[in-house]
Amino acid sequence: MKHLKIVALASGSGSNLQSIIDAIEKKQLNAEISLVVSSKRKAGVIARAEKYNIPVIVVERRIYKDNIRGFSAKIAQVISDFSPDLILLCGFLSFLSEEFCQLYENRIFNIHPSLLPAFGGQGAYGIRVHRMALKAGVKVSGCTVMFVDAGQDTGPIIVQKCVPVLEDDTEESLAQRVMTAEYQAYPEAVRLFGQGRLSISNNTVKISQRKDED
Amino acid sequence: MKHLKIVALASGSGSNLQSIIDAIEKKQLNAEISLVVSSKRKAGVIARAEKYNIPVIVVERRIYKDNIRGFSAKIAQVISDFSPDLILLCGFLSFLSEEFCQLYENRIFNIHPSLLPAFGGQGAYGIRVHRMALKAGVKVSGCTVMFVDAGQDTGPIIVQKCVPVLEDDTEESLAQRVMTAEYQAYPEAVRLFGQGRLSISNNTVKISQRKDED
Secondary structure (H helix, E strand, O other): OOOEEEEEEEOOOOHHHHHHHHHHHOOOOOEEEEEEEEOOOOOOHHHHHHHOOOOEEEOOHHHHOOOHHHHHHHHHHHHHOOOOOEEEEEOOOOOOOHHHHHHOOOOEEEEEOOOOOOOOOOOOOOHHHHHHHHHHOOOEEEEEEEEOOOOOOOOOEEEEEEEEOOOOOOHHHHHHHHHHHHHHHHHHHHHHHHOOOEEEEOOEEEEOOOOOOO | OOOEEEEEEEOOOOHHHHHHHHHHHOOOOOEEEEEEEEOOOOOOHHHHHHHOOOOEEEOOOHHHOOOHHHHHHHHHHHHHOOOOOEEEEEOOOOOOOHHHHHHOOOOEEEEEOOOOOOOOOOOOOOHHHHHHHHHHOOOEEEEEEEEOOOOOOOOOEEEEEEEEOOOOOOHHHHHHHHHHHHHHHHHHHHHHHHOOOEEEEOOEEEEOOOOOOO
16 A cells, blocks of 8 residues: 555544544554644644644635635645645535546545435535434434545445444434444545555446555 | 234235245244235246245236226225234335325335435336446445335335445345345344334334343
8 A cells, every 4th residue: 555645624623534543553554644724723623633743724714705716726725735645524514616626536535424325415414414314214324435526425435334223312322323433434445545446437436356465 | 022914015026025934934923924915917926925825816906007096995905804913015016005004004014125215216116226326336235124104215214234335246236135134124124013112203213122022
């Protein structure tokens, strides 16, 4: 597996970033987090990054209002010095412009706390996703790691993991259980990427066999 | 678990019925298949039922054309002598009227070869469901046992089981893998029903704890 330079974009605590940091520290991933970009000035991800001596740059989303292109262009400018191989969205509460998605085509991952296509799309983020799942009465939920495209939760799916929905689940208890699956899924997807095993055809992800001691 | 009298409705081979027959023979279910209603004169389910000495009545769907009410009323008439506790749809390719669904409210199960709400609704039946799943590029699929209501795959969900989608899957190989999950899921749902553990609230199914040696 080649050494990956990763840039993470986050708006909150960046708990999913922790799964990547942990996998790197355990040598399960040959990678480094080169930079964290926070879209909020007081996001918890900032302290998390500082704890691991990861540089942080804040690009405030609120300043750009509905100017997604300007916001995305600023992020592109900020991260270009770091020449990232891969961009990971870790609870990043903004869209990215089509230009940005094209610039880093097939090199941006996001993670979503449901088994897409269920409970994705507009308004489906954070705890709301689990509210939707409980309201629908599903007995299985999970998480999805996908490539980011210009659509909303429509990019090609890389990894999905299931968890049971239990009888006495609240939104919070279900979120917690799905998060344990996310901690598995995100590093797994990054590893497949680093091993060069992912390709996209017809908007679906093909995962090639392992070739060697990757 | 009380002894259940089950009527199965089928249009094809009724392979899902086999999972119930097997569970009964293994004493995993305290139940009997009192009757099979086939909506086709030459369905494979007829030979299957005869093999186990289960009575079969054919109510041909094609005769009723778009008269779902008449077709459903005929089935209701035919099965009333058998006083079924539970009606199982086993690859039954027709809708049932609202009157029928009300008559047997909360006593009709169906099984669907995907993790609903994904890949359900109009046109989503049989191998087409797996075609949709492969086209969407999901990495996890499965099956859903649900109560039947007047909608299409919208009834309260009782049991769901996951299976992985593999790299070289065809519609057929995925169908096969999902079917192994269906063989687990359908008897499990029937057992929960027989144990009196299912209740519906807000269109979701609550499963109560086991009380005794059910």
